[in-house]
Amino acid sequence: MLRYILKRLLMMIPVILGISFIIFTIMSLTPGDPARLILGEDAPAEDVVKLRMELGLDDPFPTRFARYIANALRGDFGTSYRTRQPVFKEIFSRLPTTFMIAFFGILIAVTIGLPIGIISAVKQYSLIDTVSTIAAMLLTAMPGFFVGMLLILLCALKLGILPATGIATWKHFIMPSLAVASVTMATFIRMTRSTMLEVIRQDYVRTARAKGASKPLIVFRHCLRNALLPIVTVIGMNFAHQLGGTVMIEAVFAIPGLGSHMVTAVRQKDTPVVMASIIFVAVVAGLMNLIVDILYTYIDPRVKTQYTKR
Amino acid sequence: MTRRCQALSLILVLLMLAGAFCGCTEQPQGAATNEPHGQSTPGGGQGDQATPEPVKDTLVFSINADIVSIDCHMARDTVSAIVLRQMYDTLVRDQPGEGLVPGLAESWEFSADNLQLTFKIREGVKFHNGDTMTAEDVAFSLNRAIASSFTSSFSGTMDRAEVLDSTHVRLYMKQAFGPVLQCLSVPCMGVVSKRAVEELGDEGFAAAPVGTGPYKFVEWKSGEKVVLGAFDEYYRGSPAIKDLTFVIMSDRSTAAIALENNEIDVLYAPDVADRAQLESLDNVQFLTGNGSVYMWIIAFNNESGIFADKRLREAISYAIDREEILAGALNGFGEPVEMPIVPSVFGYDESFENHEYDLDKARQLMAEAGYPDGFSVTIKLNQSTTYTRPAEIVQAQLRKIGIDLQFELMERAAFLSDVTTNCDYEITLFMFTAGYPDADYVLYGRMHSGNIGGTNYLKYSNPEVDVLLDEARASTDAARRKELYWKVSEYVRDDVPFIPLITDHVCIAANSGLSGVQASAGELHYVFDYAWTK
Numbered sequence: 001m002l003r004y005i006l007k008r009l010l011m012m013i014p015v016i017l018g019i020s021f022i023i024f025t026i027m028s029l030t031p032g033d034p035a036r037l038i039l040g041e042d043a044p045a046e047d048v049v050k051l052r053m054e055l056g057l058d059d060p061f062p063t064r065f066a067r068y069i070a071n072a073l074r075g076d077f078g079t080s081y082r083t084r085q086p087v088f089k090e091i092f093s094r095l096p097t098t099f100m101i102a103f104f105g106i107l108i109a110v111t112i113g114l115p116i117g118i119i120s121a122v123k124q125y126s127l128i129d130t131v132s133t134i135a136a137m138l139l140t141a142m143p144g145f146f147v148g149m150l151l152i153l154l155c156a157l158k159l160g161i162l163p164a165t166g167i168a169t170w171k172h173f174i175m176p177s178l179a180v181a182s183v184t185m186a187t188f189i190r191m192t193r194s195t196m197l198e199v200i201r202q203d204y205v206r207t208a209r210a211k212g213a214s215k216p217l218i219v220f221r222h223c224l225r226n227a228l229l230p231i232v233t234v235i236g237m238n239f240a241h242q243l244g245g246t247v248m249i250e251a252v253f254a255i256p257g258l259g260s261h262m263v264t265a266v267r268q269k270d271t272p273v274v275m276a277s278i279i280f281v282a283v284v285a286g287l288m289n290l291i292v293d294i295l296y297t298y299i300d301p302r303v304k305t306q307y308t309k310r
Numbered sequence: 311m312t313r314r315c316q317a318l319s320l321i322l323v324l325l326m327l328a329g330a331f332c333g334c335t336e337q338p339q340g341a342a343t344n345e346p347h348g349q350s351t352p353g354g355g356q357g358d359q360a361t362p363e364p365v366k367d368t369l370v371f372s373i374n375a376d377i378v379s380i381d382c383h384m385a386r387d388t389v390s391a392i393v394l395r396q397m398y399d400t401l402v403r404d405q406p407g408e409g410l411v412p413g414l415a416e417s418w419e420f421s422a423d424n425l426q427l428t429f430k431i432r433e434g435v436k437f438h439n440g441d442t443m444t445a446e447d448v449a450f451s452l453n454r455a456i457a458s459s460f461t462s463s464f465s466g467t468m469d470r471a472e473v474l475d476s477t478h479v480r481l482y483m484k485q486a487f488g489p490v491l492q493c494l495s496v497p498c499m500g501v502v503s504k505r506a507v508e509e510l511g512d513e514g515f516a517a518a519p520v521g522t523g524p525y526k527f528v529e530w531k532s533g534e535k536v537v538l539g540a541f542d543e544y545y546r547g548s549p550a551i552k553d554l555t556f557v558i559m560s561d562r563s564t565a566a567i568a569l570e571n572n573e574i575d576v577l578y579a580p581d582v583a584d585r586a587q588l589e590s591l592d593n594v595q596f597l598t599g600n601g602s603v604y605m606w607i608i609a610f611n612n613e614s615g616i617f618a619d620k621r622l623r624e625a626i627s628y629a630i631d632r633e634e635i636l637a638g639a640l641n642g643f644g645e646p647v648e649m650p651i652v653p654s655v656f657g658y659d660e661s662f663e664n665h666e667y668d669l670d671k672a673r674q675l676m677a678e679a680g681y682p683d684g685f686s687v688t689i690k691l692n693q694s695t696t697y698t699r700p701a702e703i704v705q706a707q708l709r710k711i712g713i714d715l716q717f718e719l720m721e722r723a724a725f726l727s728d729v730t731t732n733c734d735y736e737i738t739l740f741m742f743t744a745g746y747p748d749a750d751y752v753l754y755g756r757m758h759s760g761n762i763g764g765t766n767y768l769k770y771s772n773p774e775v776d777v778l779l780d781e782a783r784a785s786t787d788a789a790r791r792k793e794l795y796w797k798v799s800e801y802v803r804d805d806v807p808f809i810p811l812i813t814d815h816v817c818i819a820a821n822s823g824l825s826g827v828q829a830s831a832g833e834l835h836y837v838f839d840y841a842w843t844k
Binding site: 030031036037038039040041042045046047050054083084085089090094152156157160163165166167254257260261264267268269 | 559724
């Protein structure tokens with residue numbers, strides 16, 4: 001098992017290098033000059049030239065990429081062109097917020113979405129199935145930021161029970177988490193329902209029913225456990241996605257998150273920030289996949305034997 | 311078990327429906343419902359902090375982007391300037407409603423040739439670290455600002471500053487420059503503590519800045535907020551607002567909701583779309599200022615491409631209806647601009663008239679230029695409704711004379727690179743901003759042939775205009791300068807290097823309990839002047 005984990009971690013290195021190269025190339029080839037963007041269109045040409053020199057933008061592409069990788073290997077990911085702050089200082093100052101919202105969002109989505117999905121599958125074509133299918137469709141159709149705006153109107157402006165913006169107290173996290181949850185929940189409901197339906201039709205389920213096992217036992221022991229594999233995958237992927245993918249929700253609630261940080265950096269052509277953020281998210285996504293794979297072994301003994309054999 | 315889940319899913323669906331419902335019936339009935347919280351009582355309602363305090367002394371000011379630096383010499387954008395203005399003082403202060411008043415300089419004197427400017431430094435001014443400001447600090451700060459790569463638009467004509475004696479500093483100019491005092495009033499020409507910069511280094515200073523302003527630096531949380539605290543030894547007295555927080559809200563509609571909900575106290579430059587809602591609120595005062603420093607323009611590549619032909623530029627000038635653009639782009643909140651100078655800027659004269667709207671004349675010019683049936687041309691645009699909305703109206707107007715504008719929408723980075731840096735365009739609709747409120751900023755920058763390859767992306771070159779601009783720049787005689795800018799404006803009308811279109815009115819929305827808030831064309835906001843009245 002440990003060897004497997006180590007192998008997977010080592011496999012991430014070429015992936016990260018590949019990603020770095022692609023992002024760096026894209027950032028260099030797309031038009032736009034970071035110095036000009038920082039100074040604005042009114043700045044005289046001599047200021048732009050001076051700033052380009054200060055930022056080291058005039059070197060050819062291979063030199064800059066080699067320098068970047070060499071520095072990165074020594075743990076120096078550079079400073080933001082725009083604010084001149086170390087890039088990871090900015091990323092880590094935003095990480096807790098983003099992490100909390102992603103975590104609570106997914107937690108809410110799982111605790112609500114999973115049971116609904118299970119019930120929908122067990123009672124296929126019942127009223128509750130129809131209602132939950134419609135609800136899931138509706139949630140899929142409504143982008144998270146829109147749900148966020150509706151929540152602000154309801155909870156902050158009409159009822160006055162929750163603050164609309166900021167991240168000062170735990171109360172501030174409720175609405176953003178709900179907005180994140182609304183999007184992912186729909187996926188979870190659909191996913192749980194369809195995989196559960198597949199499993200329910202399996203022969204061993206029929207056998208279990210025939211031998212007289214109680215219904216909860218069949219549903220939770222025999223069906224859910226087997227249906228859980230794809231669900232865990234989706235949860236893991238969603239979590240990695242939420243770390244960088246909640247830009248609109250962050251804008252609606254004025255939350256300083258990782259997603260908006262990345263988008264701003266891309267617009268400003270702030271290469272060090274873009275590189276560091278994407279590498280960071282890539283590492284997290286890789287780790288999430290690894291964790292999900294390890295979880296497989298606990299859920300499904302068959303997977304475990306595959307690893308231990310080697 | 312199943313029943314519980316059933317109930318749960320029902321609640322969920324109901325919640326969603328309720329959310330959707332309250333979205334539909336937004337304003338009219340909403341205010342009438344009797345909620346315990348919220349803005350039901352006019353004047354009161356500070357949300358969850360209902361503890362009876364004598365006078366509130368905290369303020370939350372929303373800004374729409376993160377700042378670039380808290381070192382005043384390392385940033386020049388509008389947002390950073392708003393924050394830096396609270397922390398640093400300049401030799402001359404631009405006070406809304408009063409104009410230029412003495413700041414850290416008590417008085418100043420120009421030499422006869424206007425090449426030297428001598429300041430008498432105010433005595434007894436304290437820095438945030440307790441040091442007393444000296445002439446050394448002032449000269450050091452000016453030289454540091456001149457050397458910075460952020461300030462050339464303001465300090466380009468300045469050569470160096472030298473200490474004369476303990477209370478006098480002399481600024482040497484490379485050339486005489488009329489708007490020099492305006493330039494000295496921008497935050498990026500602020501005064502910093504020489505000792506702090508030398509002890510901490512540039513990077514250290516950018517983390518622990520020391521100025522003389524009414525607020526001192528407390529904390530900057532990237533992407534979230536900048537926190538400042540009152541500096542009680544400020545030379546003009548201790549500010550009434552003690553804790554000042556700038557929160558970053560990139561979405562202005564979100565900021566408008568936060569203002570309505572008493573989560574923020576000041577929102578500058580609110581979105582036009584939120585205007586009616588904000589004006590209707592009891593807990594919000596909505597102030598509109600006199601114009602702004604922004605001028606929407608149609609710019610041409612005067613040197614190459616189809617618009618090198620002056621008759622075509624003229625034809626467009628005759629085919630433009632400014633009132634229509636104003637109504638469509640800004641819901642009418644602004645003014646048409648005939649002169650290439652906006653009303654809030656020195657040099658403006660309301661009697662100036664540009665070409666009248668005359669389609670026959672425009673068609674005639676088109677025919678003379680050899681395009682009686684019109685032509686199709688690509689207009690490069692920065693992908694933002696600020697520019698695309700007016701451009702759509704211009705597109706419709708030009709169709710009447712046979713010009714078919716093809717939109718090419720570009721990301722800001724690509725747009726600046728193509729249009730303003732490489733001049734690879736034929737026509738665009740963009741904005742000229744007056745960095746200091748003097749006609750020199752826009753006209754000299756955009757029209758002087760010496761700036762081709764730099765800020766003159768119109769590639770306009772006219773020796774007669776150069777002479778006028780040079781003289782206006784060097785003169786300090788206001789009447790003469792105004793006359794010169796009138797002449798330059800006539801060239802803009804007759805040569806049509808660009809077409810001035812419209813300007814907007816700056817707005818600011820603030821909690822109604824706050825006094826001292828002003829809408830200022832240049833976004834000059836001094837929290838020092840604010841106080842809570844209730």
